[in-house]
Amino acid sequence: MWIGFGEDAHRLEPGRKLLLGGVEVAADRGPVAHSDGDALLHAVADAVLSAVGAGDIGEVFPDTDPRWAGLSGAELLERVLELAGAHPLRCERPRCGRVRQVRAVVTLDRPKLAPYREAMRRRVAELCGLEPADVSVAFKTSEGLAPDHVQARALVVLEEA
Numbered sequence: 001m002w003i004g005f006g007e008d009a010h011r012l013e014p015g016r017k018l019l020l021g022g023v024e025v026a027a028d029r030g031p032v033a034h035s036d037g038d039a040l041l042h043a044v045a046d047a048v049l050s051a052v053g054a055g056d057i058g059e060v061f062p063d064t065d066p067r068w069a070g071l072s073g074a075e076l077l078e079r080v081l082e083l084a085g086a087h088p089l090r091c092e093r094p095r096c097g098r099v100r101q102v103r104a105v106v107t108l109d110r111p112k113l114a115p116y117r118e119a120m121r122r123r124v125a126e127l128c129g130l131e132p133a134d135v136s137v138a139f140k141t142s143e144g145l146a147p148d149h150v151q152a153r154a155l156v157v158l159e160e161a
């Protein structure tokens, strides 16, 4: 069994789409990013890389590389799962793992994210080959300490397949 931890943060600006866990959240601001800026999926992807000791998404998908401009969080996570030998459908490595649990926290002052929780759990579970019950997503405000950014942290548990 391997445990991985990941984190991501983006500054928020008006006129950008806010995606979290692959789910579009109705908001007047969204992340400034090279990709779609999905902080929750980025944190899960970094946690998967952390579990297998493979660095972080900034190394795998440099933001200086035009290939990754606009990259969706879903595609980024799928690529990371393949790289880590933990994709639920595709593994060409001699030693494959499976994600067994995801535990995440998103910090954002507004809007309220609770109405989106189940959709986020379902999408993260689908991407990782899990049941929604194996994914938890909690939300926190920063209590006004970081009103202009979105942050996500995630733990994953991987097991040998």
Ligand SMILES: Nc1ccn([C@@H]2O[C@H](COP(=O)(O)O)[C@@H](O)[C@H]2O)c(=O)n1
Pocket (backbone or CB within 6 Å): 107, 108, 109, 110, 111, 112, 113, 114, 115, 138, 139, 140, 141, 142, 143
């Ligand atoms: N963007 C957010 C932030 C928080 N919540 C929920 O609100 C409750 C209070 O959050 P605190 O940070 O003040 O403890 C808590 O139940 C969060 O789940 C939210 O829905 N969206």
Ligand SMILES: C[C@@]1(CO)OP(=O)(O)OP(=O)(O)OC[C@H]1O
Pocket (backbone or CB within 6 Å): 008, 009, 032, 033, 034, 035, 036, 037, 042, 057, 058, 059, 061, 062, 063, 064, 068, 069, 070, 071, 076
């Ligand atoms: C995903 C990448 C690549 O498009 O760009 P950003 O969207 O800026 O995101 P970040 O979370 O800083 O992680 C890695 C990046 O290189």
